[in-house]
Amino acid sequence: MNFLKNTSIVRKITISFIVMFVFVLCLFFTINKQLKSIGQEIIRISDISIPGLMIVSDINQNISNLRREQFAVILYNNSGIERKTTSLSKIDGYYSNIDNLILKYSKIVDGNDDKYAYNELKKSWQTYKNKCDDFDSYINSNNINLAGDILEHSYKKFIDMNDKVNSLYKVNVGYTQKKQQKGII
Known part of the structure; x- marks a missing residue:
């Protein structure tokens, strides 16, 4: 982290915001992917599994x-x-x-x-x-x-x-x- 020692404060703040932005962006894509997967499974269960159980019953x-x-x-x-x-x-x-x-x-x-x-x-x-x-x-x-x-x-x-x-x-x-x-x- 020696390279940050010689940089200006504006650059340090910019780098920290960029790192946080990249982290939040990665977090967003991960959560979005998981929510889509959960949504597909919920639709599958509500459209196939539960009606299947009811029909078989x-x-x-x-x-x-x-x-x-x-x-x-x-x-x-x-x-x-x-x-x-x-x-x-x-x-x-x-x-x-x-x-x-x-x-x-x-x-x-x-x-x-x-x-x-x-x-x-x-x-x-x-x-x-x-x-x-x-x-x-x-x-x-x-x-x-x-x-x-x-x-x-x-x-x-x-x-x-x-x-x-x-x-x-x-x-x-x-x-x-x-x-x-x-x-x-």
């Missing part, structure tokens, strides 16, 4: 309600045609809701593990639907024994489908937890 709820209603319609068989019709209508609604939710989730699939879990759920859902294809027709024809057999034989497919939903849920939760552990959120 809705799929799980609809699957549970579908299975419950399928068993209920067997019990309603002797309770009158109106109750049976209402129950079958609910079952059709659950099928439609699940199909729509799975389609909706396909638009936000992100990453290999998410894509794999989604495809597994989709296959499992199709398998379950195929296994239960004749359920409504057996109920409408009052063939309760065959409808009950379908539910009994589709139990493993239902459990598999439930496991796939839980797997997809864990992928979504795991993704948000990984981001939190990295300190991005």
